[in-house]
Structures are given as C-alpha cells and as structure tokens.
Amino acid sequence: xxxxxxxxxxxxxxxxxxxxxxxxxxxxxxxxxxxxxxxxxxxxxxxxxxxxxxxxxxxxxxxxxxxxxxxxxxxxxxxxxxxxxxxxxxxxxxxxxxxxxxxxxxxxxxxxxxxxxxxxxxxxxxxxxxxxxxxxxxxxxxxxxxxxxxxxxxxxxxxxxxxxxxxxxxxxxxxxxxxxxxxxx
Amino acid sequence: xxxxxxxxxxxxxxxxxxxxxxxxxxxxxxxxxxxxxxxxxxxxxxxxxxxxxxxxxxxxxxxxxxxxxxxxxxxxxxxxxxxxxxxxxxxxxxxxxxxxxxxxxxxxxxxxxxxxxxxxxxxxxxxxxxxxxxxxxxxxxxxxxxxxxxxxxxxxxxxxxxxxxxxxxxxxxxxxxxxxxxxxxxxxxxxxxxxxxxxxxxxxxxxxxxxxxxxxxxxxxxxxxxxxxxxxxxxxxxxxxxxxxxxxxxxxxxxxxxxxxxxxxxxxxxxxxxxxxxxxxxxxxxxxxxxxxxxxxxxxxxxxxxxxxxxxxxxxxxxxxxxxxxxxxxxxxxxxxxxxxxxxxxxxxxxxxxxxxxxxxxxxxxxxxxxxxxxxxxxxxxxxxxxxxxxxxxxxxxxxxxxxxxxxxxxxxxxxxxxxxxxxxxxxxxxxxxxxxxxxxxxxxxxxxxxxxxxxxxxxxxxxxxx
Numbered sequence: 001x002x003x004x005x006x007x008x009x010x011x012x013x014x015x016x017x018x019x020x021x022x023x024x025x026x027x028x029x030x031x032x033x034x035x036x037x038x039x040x041x042x043x044x045x046x047x048x049x050x051x052x053x054x055x056x057x058x059x060x061x062x063x064x065x066x067x068x069x070x071x072x073x074x075x076x077x078x079x080x081x082x083x084x085x086x087x088x089x090x091x092x093x094x095x096x097x098x099x100x101x102x103x104x105x106x107x108x109x110x111x112x113x114x115x116x117x118x119x120x121x122x123x124x125x126x127x128x129x130x131x132x133x134x135x136x137x138x139x140x141x142x143x144x145x146x147x148x149x150x151x152x153x154x155x156x157x158x159x160x161x162x163x164x165x166x167x168x169x170x171x172x173x174x175x176x177x178x179x180x181x182x183x184x185x
Numbered sequence: 186x187x188x189x190x191x192x193x194x195x196x197x198x199x200x201x202x203x204x205x206x207x208x209x210x211x212x213x214x215x216x217x218x219x220x221x222x223x224x225x226x227x228x229x230x231x232x233x234x235x236x237x238x239x240x241x242x243x244x245x246x247x248x249x250x251x252x253x254x255x256x257x258x259x260x261x262x263x264x265x266x267x268x269x270x271x272x273x274x275x276x277x278x279x280x281x282x283x284x285x286x287x288x289x290x291x292x293x294x295x296x297x298x299x300x301x302x303x304x305x306x307x308x309x310x311x312x313x314x315x316x317x318x319x320x321x322x323x324x325x326x327x328x329x330x331x332x333x334x335x336x337x338x339x340x341x342x343x344x345x346x347x348x349x350x351x352x353x354x355x356x357x358x359x360x361x362x363x364x365x366x367x368x369x370x371x372x373x374x375x376x377x378x379x380x381x382x383x384x385x386x387x388x389x390x391x392x393x394x395x396x397x398x399x400x401x402x403x404x405x406x407x408x409x410x411x412x413x414x415x416x417x418x419x420x421x422x423x424x425x426x427x428x429x430x431x432x433x434x435x436x437x438x439x440x441x442x443x444x445x446x447x448x449x450x451x452x453x454x455x456x457x458x459x460x461x462x463x464x465x466x467x468x469x470x471x472x473x474x475x476x477x478x479x480x481x482x483x484x485x486x487x488x489x490x491x492x493x494x495x496x497x498x499x500x501x502x503x504x505x506x507x508x509x510x511x512x513x514x515x516x517x518x519x520x521x522x523x524x525x526x527x528x529x530x531x532x533x534x535x536x537x538x539x540x541x542x543x544x545x546x547x548x549x550x551x552x553x554x555x556x557x558x559x560x561x562x563x564x565x566x567x568x569x570x571x572x573x574x575x576x577x578x579x580x581x582x583x584x585x586x587x588x589x590x591x592x593x594x595x596x597x598x599x600x601x602x603x604x605x606x607x608x609x610x611x612x613x614x615x616x617x618x619x620x621x622x623x624x625x626x627x628x629x630x631x632x633x634x635x636x637x638x639x640x641x642x643x644x645x646x647x648x649x650x651x652x
Contacts, residue, residue, distance in 0.1 A: 015396050022215050029211050034203035043204050051214045058218045062460070063479055118198060137195035138203065168195060 086127030121171025294604025320376025424466035463517030475514035520569030523547035
C-alpha cells in the first residue's frame with residue numbers, strides 16, 4: 001500500500017471511520033497473524049494477540065500524531081500484545097511446553113528435514129527473544145527496527161537477537177540430520 | 186549474528202512455520218474493533234505534558250515556558266487546575282495512582298442471579314453488524330430501546346444505515362419500529378430521558394463516503410424524532426435543570442455545553458485539550474466528567490494522566506484536576522452521593538488483574554478503586570439505580586476473544602460489595618454484550634446483542650432478571 005494512501009486511510013480512521021481501518025488492516029492481516037503466531041508460538045493465542053492489538057490500535061489511533069508512523073506503531077502494538085498474551089498463557093499453564101506445531105508444512109520438507117530440534121530450540125526461547133528473532137528473520141527488519149518495536153535499547157535488541165540466534169543454531173547443531181536450505185549444520 | 190540481512194536459513198524455517206490466517210479472522214477482528222469505543226480525538230496542547238515522566242514523588246517540571254508547579258500540601262492524588270489555552274499559565278502535577286480500597290469484593294451474586302435472554306426483532310438479519318440496541322429507558326409506562334443498523338461497513342449498502350426503535354409494555358414482548366424517516370442515516374450511541382422527552386445522541390451521516398456529524402434526536406413518543414441541525418454534543422446526560430454535554434471541536438479540543446430542549450446547545454466552558462471518556466449528572470444536578478491528557482502515545486506505550494471536571498449544576502465547570510496517572514476513563518455513572526467510573530489502566534489494574542478498574546468518586550476526595558478480583562474478565566460499563574449498581578463486561582482472558590461470555594456483577598448496597606452473577610446460558614455465545622441496563626419494578630432489564638456463531642451476525646437481545 002502506498003505511503004500516501006496509508007496516511008490518508010489513517011487520517012480517516014482517526015475520525016472514527018471503521019471502514020478505513022479495515023482497509024488498513026486487510027492487506028496486513030496475514031503478516032500480522034503470522035508474526036503473532038510465531039512470537040506466541042500458538043495459533044489461537046496468535047489470533048487473540050492480533051485482535052487485541054487491533055482493538056488497541058483502533059482505540060489509540062486518535063492519539064497517533066504522525067500517520068507516517070502507523071507501520072512502526074502497529075508493529076509495536078502487536079509485539080506488546082504478543083508478549084502480554086504469552087505471559088498470560090504462561091501464567092495460566094504454568095511452565096508447559098506448547099506441544100502443537102504451528103503448521104503442518106510437509107511441503108517444505110525439502111527445506112527442513114527434521115524440525116524437531118529447531119522447533120524445540122524455538123519453543124525454549126522467551127516471547128521477547130522470539131519477538132526479536134521473528135522481527136529480524138521473518139519480517140526482515142533491521143536491528144534498529146527490532147529495537148524500536150521491542151521498545152528496548154539497541155544493545156538489548158542485539159543481545160536478544162544474539163541469544164536467539166545462538167539457541168537456534170544450537171538446535172540445528174544438536175541434530176546432525178538437520179538440513180537447512182541445502183546446507184548441513 | 187547480526188548481519189546486514191536476515192539469515193536465509195532462519196527465514197526459510199520461519200516462513201515454513203508461520204500459519205495462515207483463518208478466512209474469517211478479518212471479520213472477527215473487525216467485529217471486535219467495531220464493538221470497541223474509539224475515544225474522541227482531542228489533542229493536548231501543552232507539549233511539555235506529553236513528555237512528563239511519572240515519578241514516585243511529586244516533581245516540578247518547567248518546559249517550553251510552561252510552568253508545572255509542585256503542590257506542597259497534597260498527599261496522594263493532587264488537584265491542580267489545567268486551565269484553558271486562553272487562561273492563566275497552565276500548571277499540573279504528576280501524581281501517583283490512587284490507593285486501592287479493600288471494601289468491595291465479588292462473591293457470587295445473591296441478588297439478580299438468574300438472567301433470561303429474549304430475542305428482539307432483528308431489523309437486519311443479513312447485515313453483519315445490524316441492529317444492535319445501544320440504549321434503553323423506561324418511558325410512558327413502558328420501555329423504549331434504540332439502536333442502529335450500520336450496513337455500509339460490512340457487506341450492506343449505505344442506504345441501509347438507519348436508527349431503529351423497539352418498544353415494549355412489559356419488557357418481555359417487544360415491537361420493532363424500523364425504517365423511521367426521522368432516523369434515516371442515524372448511528373445511535375446513547376438514549377436517555379427526563380420522563381417527558383427522549384433524547385438520542387449519535388451521528389448523522391447522510392452522504393456516502395463522508396463522516397457523520399454529532400447529532401441529537403428528540404422525541405416525545407419514540408416514533409417521531411426531531412434532529413438537531415446545529416452544534417451537538419458527542420457525550421450528554423440529562424439532569425434536573427436540563428441537558429449537559431460536551432462538544433468536540435475541529436482542533437481536537439472540547440467544550441462543555443448545555444441545552445434546555447436537546448436541539449439548541451450553548452457553550453458553558455472554555456475549550457479543554459483532553460480526551461473525554463465519560464460524563465454523568467446526579468439527581469441533584471451536580472455533574473462530573475472524566476478524561477485524560479492523552480490516550481496512548483505514538484508508540485503505544487505511554488498513557489496520559491486522568492483528569493476530572495466537576496460542576497455543581499451542569500452550568501459551570503471547575504477543573505480539570507489530575508486524579509491519577511496512566512489511565513483512560515471509559516464510563517461514568519451517578520450513584521448516591523457520588524459517581525462510579527470504569528477506568529482502563531495500563532498495563533493492567535494492579536488491583537484486579539483486569540484491564541479495567543471500578544472507581545468510586547465522592548466529592549473532592551481521591552478516587553477509591555474497588556478490589557474486584559476479575560482475573561478472568563473485565564468490566565466495561567457501569568449503571569446505578571439507588572443502591573443497585575450493575576457492572577457489565579466480558580469474561581475471558583485479558584488478551585481477549587470474540588467468544589467471551591457476558592460478565593455481570595451486581596451490588597445492592599450502593600457499591601460496597603459486588604456479587605458476580607454466575608455464568609449461565611443467557612450469557613453464553615459469541616460477543617455477548619449487555620450494552621445498557623435499567624431498573625424496572627420487577628428487577629433489571631438490559632439490551633444488547635449476542636453473536637450468531639454461524640453467520641457472525643450480532644442478534645439484538647433483551648435480558649431480564651427478577652429480584
């Protein structure tokens with residue numbers, strides 16, 4: 001969506017135009033949901049997090065002074081909701097590893113032969129670490145953008161990314177059968 | 186590893202893991218969005234206050250020539266006027282949150298424990314958000330409920346947008362009055378009465394693609410309505426000496442207004458730069474309005490301070506005073522010698538575990554938070570009738586779900602103790618919401634909606650609970 005169109009829709013939505021807000025949300029929803037489900041590592045929680053973030057966005061939109069910051073603002077709201085959701089889930093379930101795989105992607109078996117080791121590594125990360133990892137490697141954001149979305153200093157963002165990447169790499173190393181993108185770990 | 190580009194191994198794995206969104210996720214999300222109230226767009230004019238950092242102690246800050254002075258005498262929440270832009274130098278004080286009370290609890294309700302849900306005639310079964318009642322009053326020996334069909338948002342057409350009226354003699358059998366010419370293009374928010382006339386506050390949007398304008402409709406029979414054509418409030422309440430309201434101005438500020446007939450409104454205050462969340466008038470004519478300096482900052486983190494304006498008669502206003510930090514009032518009701526308010530706190534209430542708190546405000550005393558243990562739900566609205574106080578909201582996780590059951594708490598002692606109505610068939614369903622509650626000779630009556638799990642359509646409903 002063109003930035004100017006986005007800004008125009010943001011301004012309309014700020015006046016209470018829900019149709020405009022839906023127009024902003026529709027093209028972003030798939031990515032928002034994918035991001036949320038990865039961060040919270042649960043499909044249902046991911047839906048809840050997206051919905052909560054969008055309600056917060058709708059209610060907070062009148063306070064957004066610069067429509068051009070909508071993307072970054074929305075990203076931060078989503079991450080905030082995801083971390084909230086993950087914490088709530090952790091409180092409710094005590095310490096229980098989420099057993100359900102996010103998706104049955106047998107069609108990508110040629111990319112990932114054995115997901116178990118990586119998935120265990122991913123599941124072992126905290127929501128904050130997963131958020132940094134997902135923002136960086138799923139959404140392709142810069143470390144500076146990751147820091148902004150997590151509302152942490154740049155050094156903290158780098159630290160979280162390092163930790164997550166090392167954990168994931170260790171997951172790969174733990175299983176010699178694992179093939180990632182044609183390479184052998 | 187912090188390379189300049191994402192690691193393709195990780196990226197491939199994450200893309201493979203990311204699930205696809207359900208086909209109806211957009212509809213469900215927008216259903217929640219549309220059900221959520223978007224506060225008025227009002228910007229604070231003193232930039233210094235946007236960047237003021239809450240401190241445990243009171244802090245003196247002076248920025249950009251704006252003097253924020255310390256109140257040396259206050260203990261707990263302070264009251265420092267924030268004048269109009271044309272008034273004297275603005276001053277404010279950063280204050281700690283009010284201390285919670287342990288007076289109110291939420292044991293299982295003994296009164297109003299059984300609620301019966303009845304169908305209202307659905308004026309627009311083919312419209313996703315069609316026909317949700319948003320207000321109900323006792324009037325003319327019976328009951329009048331009002332709501333809107335807002336079709337252009339959700340698969341319908343602009344021409345279907347309209348206000349709808351339901352009437353009943355006994356509260357159980359209702360008649361719908363649809364396609365009233367005087368409520369064409371009306372989106373109705375609230376309904377109230379002084380016993381002689383009915384007043385509807387909402388928006389009037391007669392032109393496709395253009396936002397509506399705040400409007401008040403007045404009627405003496407519920408069927409023939411006269412629409413205001415000039416300035417009209419977005420929030421209003423009726424008192425013994427007329428109607429009181431607040432008008433949003435184009436620059437984002439607001440002014441208090443009053444009216445004798447609901448059609449012609451006059452300013453009663455200078456403009457204030459704040460987000461107004463609720464306004465209520467007590468039977469003695471005194472009034473309160475609650476708002477906040479800001480809702481949420483550009484990055485979704487900072488919340489504003491909570492402000493209160495008070496009026497002895499609805500004609501003159503004092504304030505605002507800062508009553509607490511980090512919050513947004515969303516509902517206010519007059520009760521007994523004071524007022525109740527629902528206030529959203531950030532990140533969550535430290536008292537209840539819920540996003541929203543119940544406040545009791547009496548006179549100039551600091552607000553008192555009721556300790557409602559709502560770790561599995563949150564209240565959104567408050568209604569008070571003498572000693573009976575009803576809170577409605579939704580059960581479920583604070584992170585939200587569109588399948589939450591309705592949540593009702595009742596107090597019969599003026600809010601000293603609340604009983605939680607147990608979950609029951611009448612509360613279950615998708616997006617079950619009790620939007621407005623009134624007292625009847627036999628008990629309580631509520632109107633609202635209950636979602637249809639198959640069609641996702643919000644079906645208009647009535648709930649009745651006997652004493």
